[in-house]
Amino acid sequence: MKKSIIALLMAVMVVSVAGTAYAGTPIKDSELPKAAVAFIKKYFPSETIRKAEKDNGRRGMEYEVDFTSGAEVEFTSDGNWKDVKAARGNALPAGIVPSAISKYVETNHKGQSIVEISRKRGGYEVELSNGKEIKLTEDGKPFTGERGERRGGGRRR
Numbered sequence: 001m002k003k004s005i006i007a008l009l010m011a012v013m014v015v016s017v018a019g020t021a022y023a024g025t026p027i028k029d030s031e032l033p034k035a036a037v038a039f040i041k042k043y044f045p046s047e048t049i050r051k052a053e054k055d056n057g058r059r060g061m062e063y064e065v066d067f068t069s070g071a072e073v074e075f076t077s078d079g080n081w082k083d084v085k086a087a088r089g090n091a092l093p094a095g096i097v098p099s100a101i102s103k104y105v106e107t108n109h110k111g112q113s114i115v116e117i118s119r120k121r122g123g124y125e126v127e128l129s130n131g132k133e134i135k136l137t138e139d140g141k142p143f144t145g146e147r148g149e150r151r152g153g154g155r156r157r
Contacts (some may be wrong), residue, residue, distance in 0.1 A: 035079025
């Protein structure tokens with residue numbers, strides 16, 4: 001019994017330390033890259049920042065901003081957006097989504113709005129208001145993986 005309690009306490013400590021290690025470091029709004037600040041002022045002018053964090057990502061420093069409305073934006077080290085999520089029940093602000101992708105959604109998913117967009121290798125991944133996720137190239141075509149993406153671990157020919 002005593003060994004199981006000690007083991008349980010050790011497991012709880014490991015999980016707590018691991019969770020803390022992967023959490024971002026809180027920062028002040030003024031510590032965000034200039035491009036990120038400009039993006040926020042342009043597309044979220046009436047929003048209040050609830051939390052801003054920085055974290056060392058795979059490709060350098062990354063930033064995450066959460067607004068009191070529930071909207072969220074992730075930025076790369078140079079301040080370009082990486083992922084933008086609208087507040088629950090809202091669409092993304094006009095102008096964030098490239099026009100070719102907006103046109104594709106308007107034509108092929110009538111009545112749906114884009115609630116989240118992420119930059120991915122070769123294009124974008126968008127989530128629609130009905131929960132459907134689609135991958136599109138930069139020119140608004142469905143992503144097929146033919147643009148240099150390797151499948152099955154094989155070599156490109």
